[in-house]
Amino acid sequence: MPASRRRRLLSASLLLALATGLIAAHLLHLDDRLGLYWREQRASESERQGGIWLPDYRLVLETELAGLAEDETSGLTWNPLTGTLFTVTGQNPQLVEFTPGGVILRRIRLEGFSDPEAVEALGDGRLAIVDERRRLLAVFHLEPGIEHLDLATLPSYDLGFAAAGNKGFEGLAWNPHTRRLLLAKERDPLGLFSLPFPGEDGAAGILEPVPGAHLLVRDLSSVTIDPRSGHTLLLSDESRLLVELDLEGKPRSFISLFGGLHGLVRGIAQAEGVAMDAAGNIYVVGEPNRFYVFSRRPQQH
The missing domain is CATH 1.20.5 (Single alpha-helices involved in coiled-coils or other helix-helix interfaces)
Structure with missing residues (x-):
């Protein structure tokens, strides 16, 4: 040649x-x-203190949610009224309540649900669940002693996107500052949507895209709102990232969820749910039944 x-x-x-x-x-x-x-x-010290500031977070607990390996956990919420966490499972639909230490307290069968992907504690004691495949949001009170919930008896709201298939809404967060729900659509199109708070009959306003949000991720697995600052925390499975957005939807900080970073040894292979409590602790669940807790440990800058 x-x-x-x-x-x-x-x-x-x-x-x-x-x-x-x-x-x-x-x-x-x-x-x-x-x-x-x-x-x-x-970033200045005031910027670091004015939000979540993910670079200061370190893993403080990694464990398994016992007995859920075959059920595939997905979605996570912190309930300030009970001081416990809730997740949903997709393989065998159920709502699971457990402690911040990962001890399961109870399981509630979800009858009529096809693919529950997100759960959120709302501002008045109710819980909401998103069924991705059925493209709906169900809202309910969880009474003591209940062993199952039937979707047919619960107020529900059609989320649209009929052609989304398995790429629908995977994240759900209650914003106490705006009194709206924030929904995260996994992809195609990827995006955040706002929904006025559903009433007792499940009625809600119009689902609206959140303008101006710059997400930095390839997909969205879960979303939560920091109850202190009102900042949004995004979880991406494919990008293996946690991203903080400020009140204008602009990225403020991020951390990668690979092994060797922020106290993680193996990394989080399939992150599916994120939640925060009022003390700023971050909780993450990953399939099939891994549970992680991150706490802020301020560093010297």
């Missing part, structure tokens, strides 16, 4: 590799993350 042709082929290969790398970096938001990392390093 002539030397000139070899040079042309080498140049073409280098250009193709560069273009592929740039496309991959764009799809993975690597440029955005690098820019956010740079801004994190230059």
Whole structure:
């Protein structure tokens, strides 16, 4: 092969590799993350104290939710009225209540649910569950001693996106500051949506896209609201990221969920649910039944 042709082929290969790398970096938001990392390093102390500030978080507990390995946990919420956490399972639909230490307190069968993906404690003691495949939101009071819930008897709200299939709403959060629900659509299209608080009969306002949110992730697995600052915390399974958004929907901080970072040894392979309590502790569940607790440990800057 002539030397000139070899040079042309080498140049073409280098250009193709560069273009592929740039496309991959764009799809993975690597440029955005690098820019956010740079801004994190230059943030003032008031900025660090004014929100969640994820770089200061470290893993303090990793355990299994006993007996749920075959059920596949998905979604998570902190209930301040009971001081406990709730998750839902998709393989065998149920609502599970457990302690911040990962001790299961009770399981409630979810009859009529197809694919529960998110659960949230609302402002007046009610709980809400999103069924991704049925594309609906069910709202209910959970009375003591209940062993099962029947979807047919619960107030529910149609979330639309009939063609979403298994890429519908996976995240749900109650915002006590705006008294609205925040829903996270996994992808196609990826996005955040706002819904006025459902009434006792399940009636709700119009589902509206949240404008201006810059998400930095490839998909959305879960979402929660920091009850102190009102900032939004996003969880992405594919990107293996936790991302903090400020009140304007702009990224404020992030951490990666790979092994070797923030106290994680193995990393979180399939993160499915995130929640926060009023003390700022962050809880994460991952399939099939892993449970993680992160607490803020301020560093010297």
